[in-house]
Amino acid sequence: xxxxxxxxxxxxxxxxxxxxxxxxxxxxxxxxxxxxxxxxxxxxxxxxxxxxxxxxxxxxxxxxxxxxxxxxxxxxxxxxxxxxxxxxxxxxxxxxxxxxxxxxxxxxxxxxxxxxxxx
Amino acid sequence: xxxxxxxxxxxxxxxxxxxxxxxxxxxxxxxxxxxxxxxxxxxxxxxxxxxxxxxxxxxxxxxxxxxxxxxxxxxxxxxxxxxxxxxxxxxxxxxxxxxxxxxxxx
Numbered sequence: 001x002x003x004x005x006x007x008x009x010x011x012x013x014x015x016x017x018x019x020x021x022x023x024x025x026x027x028x029x030x031x032x033x034x035x036x037x038x039x040x041x042x043x044x045x046x047x048x049x050x051x052x053x054x055x056x057x058x059x060x061x062x063x064x065x066x067x068x069x070x071x072x073x074x075x076x077x078x079x080x081x082x083x084x085x086x087x088x089x090x091x092x093x094x095x096x097x098x099x100x101x102x103x104x105x106x107x108x109x110x111x112x113x114x115x116x117x118x119x
Numbered sequence: 120x121x122x123x124x125x126x127x128x129x130x131x132x133x134x135x136x137x138x139x140x141x142x143x144x145x146x147x148x149x150x151x152x153x154x155x156x157x158x159x160x161x162x163x164x165x166x167x168x169x170x171x172x173x174x175x176x177x178x179x180x181x182x183x184x185x186x187x188x189x190x191x192x193x194x195x196x197x198x199x200x201x202x203x204x205x206x207x208x209x210x211x212x213x214x215x216x217x218x219x220x221x222x223x224x225x
Binding site for chain 1 (some may be wrong): 120151153155157162163164165168174175195204206208210211214215217218219220
């Protein structure tokens with residue numbers, strides 16, 4: 001059974017940093033593109049970032065490029081999102097998601113990690 | 120930048136009704152479009168990929184089609200468990216934009 005479990009969310013002041021982790025199991029992690037999608041309270045889904053299976057190619061939404069860094073450790077079956085220079089508008093539930101294929105839709109999602117940025 | 124325009128933003132229908140949601144891409148995306156269902160308080164769930172392919176385990180009352188840059192999700196007979204917000208997503212190229220969502224109520 002595919003499982004994606006996020007951790008690392010919490011409350012942080014504007015300008016601060018946080019790192020999210022996503023522990024994956026139930027599939028060959030190193031073979032799949034992974035991504036992060038966020039959802040602000042009461043709002044729609046917003047794509048954040050993707051990383052290819054090897055970790056050699058990364059993609060970002062304009063709103064986070066230069067502040068967030070996606071990475072993965074295939075030996076630990078873990079996906080990361082390093083978030084720096086956090087803003088109030090980054091407040092959201094952050095979902096880790098597995099792609100069906102390279103450059104594909106997301107067929108499995110984690111339960112999400114809440115990040116609250118507030119002074 | 121890629122835009123995905125989804126309509127309507129909300130709708131209310133009766134059990135058994137046929138419901139249609141549309142999504143329009145601002146440029147061609149080679150049918151690299153997915154539809155997701157998000158029930159209240161739950162995680163998004165993949166319904167359709169490649170514009171019209173039903174994901175395994177999804178009820179057959181869900182279907183989808185494409186015509187150029189216009190995409191349609193149809194629920195043939197609305198059920199109470201279909202109360203949710205539905206999102207389209209482009210995955211042709213980054214940014215992998217989501218539509219704004221359609222909230223479906225009974």
